[in-house]
Amino acid sequence: xxxxxxxxxxxxxxxxxxxxxxxxxxxxxxxxxxxxxxxxxxxxxxxxxxxxxxxxxxxxxxxxxxxxxxxxxxxxxxxxxxxxxxxxxxxxxxxxxxxxxxxxxxxxxxxxxxxxxxxxxxxxxxxxxxxxxxxxxxxxxxxxxxxxxxxxxxxxxxxxxxxxxxxxxxxxxxxxxxxxxxxxxxxxxxxxxxxxxxxxxxxxxxxxxxxxxxxxxxxxxxxxxxxxxxxxxxxxxxxxxxxxxxxxxxx
Numbered sequence: 284x285x286x287x288x289x290x291x292x293x294x295x296x297x298x299x300x301x302x303x304x305x306x307x308x309x310x311x312x313x314x315x316x317x318x319x320x321x322x323x324x325x326x327x328x329x330x331x332x333x334x335x336x337x338x339x340x341x342x343x344x345x346x347x348x349x350x351x352x353x354x355x356x357x358x359x360x361x362x363x364x365x366x367x368x369x370x371x372x373x374x375x376x377x378x379x380x381x382x383x384x385x386x387x388x389x390x391x392x393x394x395x396x397x398x399x400x401x402x403x404x405x406x407x408x409x410x411x412x413x414x415x416x417x418x419x420x421x422x423x424x425x426x427x428x429x430x431x432x433x434x435x436x437x438x439x440x441x442x443x444x445x446x447x448x449x450x451x452x453x454x455x456x457x458x459x460x461x462x463x464x465x466x467x468x469x470x471x472x473x474x475x476x477x478x479x480x481x482x483x484x485x486x487x488x489x490x491x492x493x494x495x496x497x498x499x500x501x502x503x504x505x506x507x508x509x510x511x512x513x514x515x516x517x518x519x520x521x522x523x524x525x526x527x528x529x530x531x532x533x534x
Contacts, residue, residue, distance in 0.1 A: 284379055288415035289463065295419050297409055300496040301428040303335035303400050308508045309359060334358035335400035337509065339518025340388055340421070342405070343526035345533055347371050349384060351391035352526035355399060356518055366529050367391040378412050378437070381420035388421055401497075402429040403509070403518045407437050408494035408502070410456055410471040413463045422495025429494030430502045431471075432519055436490045438462055441473050445488050448475040453503055456490065472503040476510045486514060 334357050343350040349371050355363040367390035373383040388404070407416030408431030416437070422429030439456040452475040458468040471492025478486050491506045493499050509516035515523070 284382055285413060288379075288381075288411075288413040288420075291420055291423050292409075292414035292463070294423050295409070295415065295494070296496045297414075297493045297498065298496070299498045299501050301335075301400065304333075305501060305504060305508070307334045307358075308337060308401070308505055309334070336362070336397055337401045337403060337518050338392070338395070338399035339516070339520070339522035340391070340402060340404045341519050341522035341526050342384060342387065343523075343530040344371075345530055349387035350526050350529050350533070351384075351387040352522045352529060353391045353395060354518055354521040354525055355395065355397055356521075359517075361521065363395060363397050364525055365391055365394040366525065367394060368529070368533070380406060381415070381417045384417060385420050385424075388417075389424065392421075392425065399427060401505070402427055402494070403506075403516055404429060404431055404494065405433075405519050405523070407431040407433045407490070408471065408492035409499070410437055410439050410490055410492040412438055412461055414470065416492070416494070418492070418494025420494075426495070428496040430497055430505060431492045431494050432506060432516060433490040433492075434487070436473070439470050445473045445475075447482075447485050448478065448488065450475055450478045451507070452488075455499070456492070469499050471499055474503050474506055476506070476516075477512070477514045489514065 338355045352366045369387040404418040408418035418429045418431030438461040440459045443454040455469040456471040473488040475488045493502045
């Protein structure tokens with residue numbers, strides 16, 4: 284598995300190789316329930332044709348099954364939702380998450396009618412021991428620009444302390460002895476997407492990193508553009524809610 288991850292990392296492009304203008308990835312307004320359930324035809328009438336299709340991907344778990352949810356936005360409108368429920372065959376092993384969750388995510392993405400221009404995944408990209416986190420696996424597999432958005436730091440060292448930082452703050456995550464590349468290489472960023480005003484309460488930063496065909500700094504810019512006053516970017520926040528919705532139905 285580790286040798287395969289190194290091969291995936293070798294095939295990954297950690298530089299900007301996408302066909303859309305990053306400035307067109309805008310912060311959406313809060314979608315209504317009607318938007319969440321709108322048909323693709325109705326959504327197309329309001330979405331800008333110039334804006335990229337941004338897919339948020341997240342999962343929920345029920346017994347030994349994974350519920351993989353995908354929500355696709357264009358210019359702030361939800362234009363498609365899809366999900367897949369699949370059995371899990373591999374236990375959780377740190378650093379090998381893609382082998383446990385990658386298959387279920389692929390199954391959900393393959394049901395989409397649209398082809399996303401950008402994939403936002405709940406997990407790591409280049410911030411990984413072998414530079415091949417979940418977002419790298421999926422991005423390389425579909426040859427689609429992808430970014431990893433993690434709530435905790437798997438490896439690497441922040442250039443500065445991340446404690447108690449204000450909204451909008453960022454610092455590079457640099458490779459160290461735990462990462463299979465040259466020490467000091469910028470493999471991602473800590474990004475403070477939201478913070479409380481009170482000095483007694485703190486929100487931890489996100490750890491964002493390129494999966495495929497996106498540079499580390501651009502990854503952070505895209506995540507910043509997609510946040511809407513919440514900690515998580517809107518595509519993955521909606522995918523998380525959608526996964527929870529499906530789980531409740533199955534339960």
